[in-house]
Amino acid sequence: MKTFEFEHATTVEGAVDRVIATGGKYYAGGTNLLDLMKGGVEAPAALVDVRRLGLRDVTVTESGGVLIGSGVTNSALANHPLIRSQYPVLSQAILSGATTQLRNMATVGGNLMQRTRCPYFMETAFAQCNKRNPGSGCAAKDGFNREHALFGVSESCVAIHPSDMAVALAILDATVQVHGPDGRRDVPIAEFFRLPGDEPQRDNTLRAAEFIVGIELPPSPFAEHSWYLKVRDRHSYAFALVSVAAGLRVEDGVISAAAVALGGVAPMPWRVAEAEAGLIGQPPADAVFRTAAERIMVGAQPLGQNGFKVDLGKHSVVRALSTALRVT
């Protein structure tokens, strides 16, 4: 690892100033950034440690939702009484990711900022990676791509975003609160992540030196019926091949609210409005869930090794909706 400057920030504005001044990066749990630095994928000139900024609270908002400080650890968020009772799918999604040790270190802000796990990105011995080295090519397209995307890909990149938490945030209509040189901004989660397009090196829509200060969730209709299903190669501690966050509200025998997002299949959590709209007003029956599953997977563009994710995605959507329905 190349050496770097290191300092603890004490205010948000100060952190932003120091990142601009040094050209460095924000450092919180470090579970992804330090790993990438060890591998030579990232070599920031400076690290501005943001874990002493406070930003560790989970509070109720005026509208009855919650505001989550970006410095809250993944574990603390998953175990928070407000989240467990009002947004259990978020708790479940977070707990499905990584291990307790890593969740204790990683922050909510850092979770959104984590880079892809595409092995061509993570290993500098592979010269062709447009995300790491724009213009060098994409080795995954006709290489090892079993774990890569079905949607939102471009000629330049086929990687997925690995966050479980983000998939749950997607169905909860979260808003990411950001602070930067130009002040505060609110970014709906659906606009936070980017498709690679011609600039795969930019994972999200943050502008230079912008810093995530919090995540706001509106009140959720899915407290009673939601589920996070994660399908992976071993029973725990592995990234998703496909994951599904599903939320339902059922009133008088019909679905009155529904949201379904997929992880593991795109550079961002993948929601399909037509599929969700098609659930509204329908009875929560298997055939209805199957129709939604088919709609969600429309437009999937399998690569050489990940075609199984199409059927797996459909099965998983049906399974997650059925399980959400049966939660007691």
Place this chain on the structure above:
Amino acid sequence: MRDVTLTVNGESRTVAADVRSTLLDLLRETLHLTGTKKGCDHGLCGACTVSVDGERVVSCLTLAASVDGSDVLTVEGIADGDQLHPLQQAFVDCDGFQCGFCTSGQISSAHAMLHEHARGDLSTASFEAGRSTVCHGPKALSDDEIRERMAGNICRCGAYANIVEAIAGVAKDVK
């Protein structure tokens, strides 16, 4: 180089550390507390688990400079002098190890895990039991709960069954 001060197993230590140094390498190579092990250096195996400010972490992905001022508990600090912690005794009696290399991490992890459960923390296994369990936390630590909570500690010798038996025995006694 920068000074890093840590309270390690109750004792304040200040060392000059390379800013690139992980907590793991600082513990092992500078403080010569070699009980904590390096199995992968990338957060994949859990052998380097210690507790920082009361929460278990993987020390190979912890930048020493970033935890300056923290409390660190390593496996060497879990016994009370010559008196083994019940977890340690249980590991010996239940044969919760073979080569022993992952054992420091298993014990550090289990020690923290018992505290987590006692304060009501969840795992994904808790969601199988319904909303009430999710809200209040599982009362007992079932084998499934223990396995999921310990899944970040890999044992290639495969002593898993005995590790769970040791932890479950202590968890029961603690109740």
Place this chain on the structure above:
Amino acid sequence: MTSTTDAAGIVGTPMNRVEGIEKVTGHATYTADVVVPGTTYAVLVQSEIPHGTVTADSLRASTERALAAPGVLHVLTPLNCPALHAPPRQMSDDLPLERRPPLSDLTVQHVGQHMALVIADTLENATAAAASFELDYETAPPQLSAREVLDDAAGAGDRDGEGDGAVRHGVYQPDHFVKLEDEKLQDSRGVADEPTGAARVSATYTTPLNTHYPIELSATIAQWDDDVLTVHDTTRWITGERMALAAYLGIPEAKIRILSPLVGGAFGSKSFLWMHVALCAVAAREVGRPVKLVLTRDQMFSSTGHRPRTEQHLSLVADEAAHILSTEQHTLTETSTVAHFCEPVGLSARFLYDSPRLVVSHTVARINYPTPCFMRGPGEAPGLFALEVAMDELAYASNVDPMELRLRNDTDHDQASGKAWSGKHLRECYLQGAERFGWGERPMAPRSLHRDGLRVGWGMATATYPGRRMPASCRVTTDTAGHVRFASATHEVGTGVRTVMTQVAADAAGLDVALVGFDSGDSLFPDAPYSGASQTTATVGSAVHQAATEWRKRLDDMGGQLDQLTPGQLETLNFTTTSEGAAEGGPMSQSFGAHFCEVTVDEGIGRVSVTRWVAMMDCGRVLNPKLARNQVMGGITFGLGMALLEQVPYDAHTAQLIGEYYLPTHADRPVFDIGFVDVPDYGLDPVGVRGIGEIGTCGVPAAISNAIFHATGKRLRNLPITLENLMKPFDDESDPGGTP
């Protein structure tokens, strides 16, 4: 579960491990924990291409840059590394010791080949300097699979890949496994042509690259004191490593001391002499300070051996009564271009079932990939996968219960050699295991069982592993307080050898176990062979038993009271004794067992769970049931990884390691019920034991595949079995399940 102080009967009790307290308190010292004052740190630079030549210019430029980096003391490359000697043929012909010393020329034979060693004052400085290396290569077309080499050799008309150089290509067919001349890799008996029978199965089975992945990274600390070299190394072959290191360095063995008291898991690795150990010794000599080298996890995939791929063609023919008439198993496997190794896949087929006709062959292709070596159950693990799945297929082709098929074809002697078994209780394993599992309730037809919306399947397989015994020596020392210590240059890798040797010694010497100790891990101790091949208990146990028995005899001859001996008499209780290997012309020693397992398969999301496992083992006498049970459970978990999770992933275009190698976690393993027949077998050694370390893994992948067949009707012959194999199409709405 505490140790007994009653000397009579300590063997066979579940005594706690003697090093247990050290291990649970963090005070157990492994190689990388050893603190040597003045230690410097070494980090390897490895090649990123599979075949070609590195340019001298880029080596020079990178070396210059590294030498200018903070804290760097020295850089070893092929341009400046003092020449090492090739090992003698007696070491490299049969064993995977590399014929070509490291850093000896500019050619590259595989990704991960050592290209340089950077030595610096701190680990961070050495790591950063090594990362600054940028090497240029002239690439040459690599050969990356056995099929490629075979097709090439066929085309070129050259199938004899012998040659005499250090670097070799092509294919070859070795005669026997390592130095065991009776373990024939090309073998046949019976009629020339395959007979026609009532049932025939014939299929291809494949196993992928697997790696040992011990949690302890390989580590070496080398230091010179004048011309004497001390090496702390994570080795389980102290005696052999000293011999090999002496050969590579060109110095006498007497000038080398090797220390390895505790090893953090091996599973077949950490044997032989791996090239980084020699480089570490050279580096220590060049810088004049101790050098510590710890491999990274990625380097463990290329630098300490692995299990090579196998492709097996297996045919079984049986008559109307389901008696096997013919067995053919032909294996294609791989080694590197610089070392010999043949995964001895077909050895079990030679004897496991009664088969009048047998043909077994092994063809090894030399490819541009790192050198492989033993991995837990070498040969048996992949070979029994194919054989035991084929037997399951034969059972279905013959409409006979799978266990019944095994019983009908059980042998009462070793057909390969014609010898009797020293002990065999396989039938008891089958019958008792089946009873404990509930096998009698098993409906034959696949897809008959289900539970909670999941398909359920029950499968079984036979396990076997040789009982081997080599010569070993043991030293006894007695102090005036009556403490007796036994010592041998063997290794505690997690098998519990120090504990069971303490039990054997206390028992044979008639001593309270609290007065007895067993030391291992130092080349100054009397010689012992490598700790592998499940042979340590029989081998070192024989030496310890002999020493302890002799000790008791000498004491009794002097009156039997330790505290009444003169100093001269006490001195006679310090001696070294050597026990022989297995008797020539003696019976065949083989451990046997039976595995029974249940799996559930969720066909919607393609998820398999191994839920419960019964294993009955016939391993001779069980010296410590607590340790033995743990060992077998560990072996089964290892086999579960082989079946469902493990394959070394690499990029087809560049041959580079890619992605993650998945091991079983806490969440993946079944509930276990382990039993032992526990009948002593004195045919191999006076202690009554046969090997136990590897048999737990043997047959496991087949049992799982067979259970999956029973659950789903899908016959899976390629490992690992993954989600894609198990998930049903979304449009297949039969058997709607859905409840997770």
